[in-house]
Every structure is written in C-alpha cells, then in structure tokens.
Amino acid sequence: MAEKQKRKIAFPMVARYNEVVRYFVEEGLQQTYIMQPQMTRRTLKLGAKYAPDMVCTPFKTVLGSMIEALEAGADTLIMVFGYCRLGYYGELAETILRDLGYEFDYLNLAEYSTGKKKDYLKAIKKLNPDAKAVPMGKAGLDGLKMIEYIDEVESYYYQNCGFETSKGEYRRALNQFTADLGRAKNRSDIDDAYDRCMSRFHEIPTDKGAFPLRVGVLGEYFTVMDEFSNVDLEQSIADLGVEVHRWMNVSHRNIHYPGEKNLHPRISKYCNYEMGPTSTANIWYAKRCAEKGYDGLVHVKSAGCTPEIDIMPVLQRIGADYKIPILYLTYDSQDGDAGLQTRIEAFYDMIEMRKKVIR
C-alpha cells in the first residue's frame, strides 16, 4: 500500500496503555498511529462541554481525548469498550463527534467484544483489509506482553516509590520505561525496556523500615487505573510513605481474570450475585487486603457510577468486620479539589497513628 493511503489511527488515552495500541497499529496493522497529547484540564473541559451532563466522568475524558486525537490529525478512531455504560456510549461518542463536524472512520470495539476470534478478525479487517495474519498475531502477542510489563512495572513502582531516599529516582526510571516502549519496534525492544526499568528499580536505595504502611486501592475500572482521572491518587498516597497496592489493571481484569465463578465462593459471606462489572473483583480484593492486614483501603469512583456506589455498603461491612479503615473518594469533572488532598492526608494520619497504637 502506498504510504499516503495509510490510516491514521488513534485511541482514547487510558492510563499508560496507549503505547500498546501504538505498537499494534504500527507493527501489526502496518498503519500510522496518532498519539494525542497527554490529558490536561483542557481534555476534560472539552469532554464535559460536548457530553451530556448525566454521563459519568470517564465518558467525558474519553470524548475529550478523542477530540484531541482528531485535532492531532487522526482519521480513524478506535473506541474503548468499558464494562458497563461505557460500553454503550460508543455510539453516543460517534454521534457527538460527527455533529461537531469531524470526519473519521470509527471502530467501536464494543460491537466486536464478544470474545470470539472471528469478531476480532472482523474488526481488524475493517482497519486494514490487507493485514497479514502472521505479523498481526505476533504483534498481538507482543502487545499482551507489553500490557503485563506495564502493569508489573506500575505496581512495583507504587509499592516502592514512597520510600526512595533521594526524591524522583523512581519517577525517572518509570519515565524512561514509557519512553522506551514508545520507541519499541519488536519484541526484544519491549523486553529490553522492561529489563532495564526493573533493574534500575532494584538499584534505587529505599528506606522502608520493618512495618511500612500498606494501602489497597480499588474501585471503578477507568478512574482507578488512570492517574489523570484520579488526580495522581496513588502518587499522593505513596509520597506520604506508603506501599500502594492495586489489583485492578488490564492484566488482572482482562487477560488473566479468574472470572466471577471463581471469585464468588471466596466472598460468599458478603455477596452472592454479580452486582456490576468490577464489583465482584473489588469486593474480593478488599477482603483479601483486609485479611492480609493492610492498614487501609481507598475506594475510587467517578460521580454517578452506580455499580461502585452499590458495593459501598458491602465494603463498609468488610471494614467493620476486619476493622480496616476505608476512604471513599468520588471524582467529578471539577478537579483541583483542595479537599481531596486534605482527606488523603487525614486518612494517612489516621492509619499511621492507628498502627502505632496497635503495635
């Protein structure tokens, strides 16, 4: 295919996963990937301006970052599929963008997310009818590996960065990792990026003490994973000198998800039916953190997120049974909430003083 006929494909910003999509588009589909700028307040403002008021915040962020992708020159958009309403919002996003006068091709993953191989192929054929199966299969597997690496790196990062003896070293290593992934052209580039980052992490001097505070972060899929959406929640907690743990990520929830069937027996005391897309996993994870003796839990949701509001009473019961403090945070489209920092700091003081009394 001639160079100028290549599609310019973009994907909404989601946590650190856009490099994976870029890799698949460039190496597998052999098309051009358009990376929009990192999300800023402008992204959210754009999204909030054009989205209906009643939709939850993740949709607004996704819409905003699609507009920024179109501005950056994309001609083809891939829409994420979420687990609940976000899944139905794909059409809405398309309508809004077309009404704004943008011209683009649109691939709504929700229409193909049946889990059947045939459907995935259909989706891919739409993007590039000439796509070759072998490089695509390979790029797909590499992409999955990339996701696992990203999740491993992030989780190591948030468990340790709060204890570095000289400020900023972990962040530099993480930034390097993201930059390396951005340049990856094949599997060995990906492996190298991961190896380099991990060995750099291991060399950073830390001072953890014998009983570091441990906090489990859980909640709504998008907001809990995306640091722009949760206003650097994990970083703010870690910076106070805390090990921050989070189960929710694409590796755990999508690639290696144990399934509701396997999780329900472990939480039968608290809930017996599926309450929402991430509810079962969140209840299970909250209970596991409590059993492991973590010092606190932070539950995150966007304003208007019904499934996560529904599990709050269950979490309250777990909190009471295991005597583990839980901080509940709701994010709406107004950021820069000074109250947020106050509550995180107060939560930290609380679990820290409590730990001293218990020990």
Added chain:
Amino acid sequence: MEDVYMGIDVGSISTKGVIITKENKILSSEYIWTEGNPIGAVKKLVRLLEKQFDKENYRIVATGTTGSARKLVGTVLSATVVKNEITAHAVGTTTFHPDVRTILEIGGQDSKIILVENGVAVDYAMNTLCAAGTGAFLSSQSARLGIPVEDMGEIAVKSQHPTQIAARCTVFAESDLVHKIQVGHTKEDIVAGLCQAVVGNYLNNVGKGKKIQSPVVFQGGVSKNIGVVKAFENQLGCPIIVDPDGHLMGAIGAAILARRNKERRVFNFDVEDMEFITREINCGGCPNNCEIICVYRNGEMIDSWGNRCERGDVAARKAANPNAAAV
C-alpha cells in the same frame, strides 16, 4: 525559661490561636474573624496572643498550623508543622477527652464527623458541598426570621412542639419555612424546628452510615447553640458534651502536633512587622495552565505551590520579583 508551643487554626470564617505548655495548659488563646484575609487575620491574632504572653518565662519553640489556609499561614509563620484540620481536631479533642468515641463538628460553612477508638481516629467524613447541615443554614434562616443567630438556641429550648421542617435541602427548607410562618406556628417552635433540621441534615449527610457511639463531643461554632445541642441529644439518645474550649480544639491539636514533632524553631513575634503578599500566576507551560501561588516576605519570594509538574517551578522563579509577577 520554659519551652511552649503555638497552634493556629485559620478557617474561612474564623481564625483561632493558642499557646500551650507541655502539660497542655493554655497560656494564651484568641478567636477572631478571618474576614477573607488570612494573612491579615493571623498577624492580628499573633499580636493579640503576644499581649497575653509572658516572654520572660516562656519561649515558643514550635508552631503548628491547620485549617483551610494552613499552608499559606504555615509559610508566613515559618511553622514547624502544617496539618489538615481533621487530624488536628482529633488530636486536640482526644487530649482533653481521652475516652471520646465520636466528634461532631458543625462550622459556619462546613461540617465533619470523626469516629475515635482507643484515642485515635478510625473513620471520618466531611461535607463542604451542601450547606443544609452547616451553620450557614441557621444564619440564613435567622436573618429571614429577624432573630440574631446567637439568640436562636435560647429561643429554641422554650419550644414544646418543634415544627417539622422539610429540610433535605436549603432551598426546600426556605419555602417550607415561609409556609409554616404563614399557617401560624410560633417563633419558638419554628426555631426549634430549624435546629432539628440542621441536626437531621447533618446526620443524613456527613453522619450517613456512621455508627455514632457515646461519649459524643460536639464542636464548631454551632455547638454554642443550645437548641442544636438539645436536638442532637434527642435524635441520638445520649448526652452531648460541649467543651467551653471546643472552638479552640483545632488550634490546640496543631500545637500538640508541633510539640510531638521533632522540629524546633523559636518564634519571636517578628512577623508582625513584616510585609507578606501573595500573587497568583498562571504557568502556561501546557494546557493545564496551573495557578501557582507565590508568597513574598518583604518583597522576596519565600514559597510557591500549585504547579502539577516541575516546569511550573521555572514559571514561579520568573515571578521571583513580586512587581514583575503582578504584570
């Protein structure tokens, strides 16, 4: 010469300060209005504290600040500790009421609840959005009724049959109030109804899902209203403790936290003669366009914050000269 500790609590409505000894004896204490000017208020407050202070025998070796302007005021006073108001209130209150289990607080514009176990906070909630469970609700309704807020408590306790006021929300409450006045409810009953409404809103809002256990301590400006205290006692079915120094608990907590902290810096009241100003600049480094607050002492920048990334520091440095920043 004995070492003592100062705590300052600067809220949006009032500014409070104390100087305490190692044994938590209060040597000086003051309470003034912030009047939208935290720096001015704190300078005035420090001057008032100094008047009551015996410099021959005592020396302030550590200073803690709390409240919504804690960071700014912490910079101005070169504080050794800057703490959020939840922790400061919990620490202050548990020091004077070691067995407390629940701290209720209703201030002019916000309210909070703190649950305590074994002397440490285990759960809390705060409300900054809905006015219906705060003092602002009472003051707006008192203005409507033409009764000074300070008198509301005394009037309320005279009531035998408090009026039921639909008060899930300030707006509804107001229209219902007008209606109740028109159909002839007495002033006492209406005022008592308002006190109950504040309590109901508070319990439904910040207190929602919280297990309130006795002993209960009630603080904040509204705790001076005996009508609200009685309404709490009725709805919770337990005695409510109101400490006469309740309004100072945040400041006392800040002073205690300063004492517990290792850092020491002698405070000698010279801030009174210094000039402090703040400037807000926009970084402009990216579409976030962070608002960076720069604080200047006698024309020299001493601190800045509000930027989300390091690039903002550069912008702040450019504003090191306050006159340049004003442009």
